[in-house]
Amino acid sequence: MSQSDRHGLVIIGAGQGGLSAAIHARLLGWEVTVIEASEQAGGKAASIAIDGYRLDPGPSIIILPDIYRDVFRRAGRDPEDYVKFDRLDPVTRVFFERLHEPIDLPASADDAVEALSKHARSDGPALQRLLSTLDRVAPAIERTVLARPIEKWWHLADPRLARAAMAFDPQLTYKELVDNMFSSPLLRSFFYGFPSYSGQTYDSKAAGALLIPYFMFRHGVWFPEGGVGAIPRAFVRLARELGVKFLFKTRAVGLRTEGTRVAAVETDDGEIPASAVVSNLDRVTVGAMFGRPLPKRTSFSYLTFHWGVRDTLEGLAHHTLLVPEGFEKGFEDLYRRRQVPVGNEIVYLNDTSASGGAPVGKTNLFAVLTVPAGKTLYSDRSVEESRQSVLAHLSRRGWKFDPLDGDFERVQTPVTFAESHGNHEGSLYGPDETERLWGLLPLTNRDPEFKNLFYCGGSVQPGAGLPMVTLSGQFAAKLLGPPR
Template identity: 30%
Template sequence: MSARRVIIIGAGLGGLAASLHLAARGFQVEILEKNPAVGGKLNRIVADGFSFDTGPSLVTMPDILRETFAVAGARLEERLTLQPLDPICRYRWPDGAQLDVSSDLSKTIAELRRLAPQDEAAFFRFLSYGADLYAATAPVFLFNDFRDWRNLWRRLDGRLLRQLPRLATLKTVADRTAEFFSSPYLRQLFNRYATYNGSSPYRSQATFCLIPYVEFAFGAWYVAGGLYRIAEALAQVARERGVTIHTDAPVAEIVVEAGRARGVRLADGDFLPADAVLSNADSLYTYGRLLPSVRRRAYSDDRLARIEPSCSGFILLLGTARKLDALAHHNIFFSSDYPGEFADIFDRLTPPADPTIYVCATSRTDPTQAPPGGENLFVMVNAPAVCNAYDWDDIAADYRNRIVARLEAAGLTGLARSIVFEDRLTPKRFATWFNAHRGAIYGLSSNSLRNAFWRPPIRAREARGLYFVGGGTHPGGGIPLVLLSGKIAAAAVAADVGQA
């Protein structure tokens, strides 16, 4: 009997991870990637001696990455070099206050005692709260397929039952941080973690308070050579295990007959049959563009037009001719009006007037990422998903100037005149480069209980044999969760289609 054939649309981390798990089970796997290179949103731009990662900028929960290599018989340590970051991040406020957060708790506590001594005990209580949330929810929501309440009920144990009152709360991340901390600095710092899934701390569920715990418990890591090395290494292992990867191969349609996915039709008209199809394309894009002949009950065109996407981003890639010693590897320059910033993004659908600015300078850790004496700056502010109120082509230059001026005022004196290379990524460019629905980085927002826990399921309800993988489906965005989605999706295929 010949091996069953699985086609994966997209060579993002989720698709690559799924391919390794499927190949290990004996499936014949073929990946079709529309872009010239693998990686999806974890991509890279190289120019004039500067190298910029364009997607996720840190690794946490490294054991999940390690397991992804191991399932294919490869060792992480032989493929990649992980470097711990210290500090994890440098935070700055408009009044000049600064705090370095380290994975070394003693260093972080010393910083807290300097900036917010009254909240030292609250910090430990908050981490304990996050640890409880993680212990209760991870086995159910992260490491398994979450299909419906019946599926959840079968996995309930005493630990999760005890946490249900806190999980089912209507309180937000901001509500919880206000209960724990009196310092406005720490409230804003821990509210920021809601942006890890593209959401507002003033609307997303308090359950996401587990994210800081995960970062402290499992560490924050950089990959020597840039995080794009993860995509390169996974693709290399996949090819070694017999996975076929086609780049510059856009898919035009998932072909569904008699309620079952039968394969895909390429943009050039060729039909490729398959026993199962995994879409690592944006899940909302898949529903809206790749399933034209299917009655989409949950994701009709009308609902796709109304659904709230996550935030997008406005990104400047700046190569400088001099060092900026005030920077750490990761840096946050907070806005003076955090509630107003998120109201701009999600309510007024306008670029924030006073944005928080994230600056990643991997050259501070890895000199290979910039020419000698220079820095590679990945500068990002959260922005609304694409809407009809304005065109980013018309406003990007002015917004860029405002951001650079803000950074200079915050201490990066002379930044503008030191820039020798520049590129920018707008929500509009995200939409075209990655087929991201309205340019959203994380698919759906998590600004409601429904969206937080009921993302498009891994098993598509509209067609048997069709599955989703990646940040737009369960369990969510970020490197470890996307890798887990690949594992869960592969297990679903094996259970439904049968071992190859």
């Protein structure tokens, strides 16, 4: 290693993004040290054991498993030796309050279209047309925006992207696109939520968010054997085999700079000299360390309730959606008023009891609400209102239990994500879209000021979600390049 790279690479944070960056940088020849504030790797995707339950308190909808498998292949390994994925069928169960029976969306896209068409007859052909259009769009996105960081506007001047962009009217917002395609409340309720997964609203020009349901329908929804935490565990194993060093319970508190370079990471346990740094810590949070202005508005987050119920709750699928009457107002509160919707919010439920997540005869129930980021919105009283609202939604479907009489109750709010994971105001997607790259893309993986500082994770390209942050680690390593 030359003089300039003698200290090696320091990665701040062992979330899925940081783990991916560590592996990709190591494959380029870097000496890599990962410093992690908590005692385990995985960040939001790390699992937690409580009284015989295995909790996945973060991501639960696992799509695009080839993105993880490719990392193992790149390291010359067989991914099956590290983590195995089972395809879920149904993809999800939808309890639409206006219908008596739930609707199961089967794993096959054609069957899912048929299942939805039964209740929204006129929208079946529209859904089929949308999937066919996205069959053409998806490969173009995979080979461009998901293949490399976009740093200059002319990176977007790619004929493949231009063709993909023409598939949808660029003047229309996401909501207008969805409303023009689908007339039934059922299909609208299913589609309205997806822009929030990329930190956008349905009033954004967010046609790209249509790819999330597309990937679910066309490529399936998966569950890793051993729970979601098996993914970061597999990445840690590979990283260690490749020679990556981990320092747990070590918190980065600052970066020492010399001119236009970062010279060292300051931690609560002393300084670690670095030739280069990749931060898995939110780019906005790192910016604040340098005194950069904070975004005026943040994007979205989650409010979650996790219950160890001492009973089996019949009728839940692995993934279940509860869509209440008046869900339209819930979305208006979320997207337009930036309020926590209460009473008319869609509740996503995850029950992993049948896949080893709970002791026999008990239920591991995880309820997730999409909410605005912003710590001040979450007082004890407002969280209790949401808790009561979720319990009321469950009770209306016949799932009645006393959470205080369960094996555990665990609540996460945007305050949790701010304090435990370093996300600015608890936002999982970085700044609001108005402050993104050209109001369109997540921020880049390169620091604007310091030449040897790069970013991975949900606050930067290509975006949030486990598969995307895995790609973000690859992007950061690509920009870093091999040691000189």
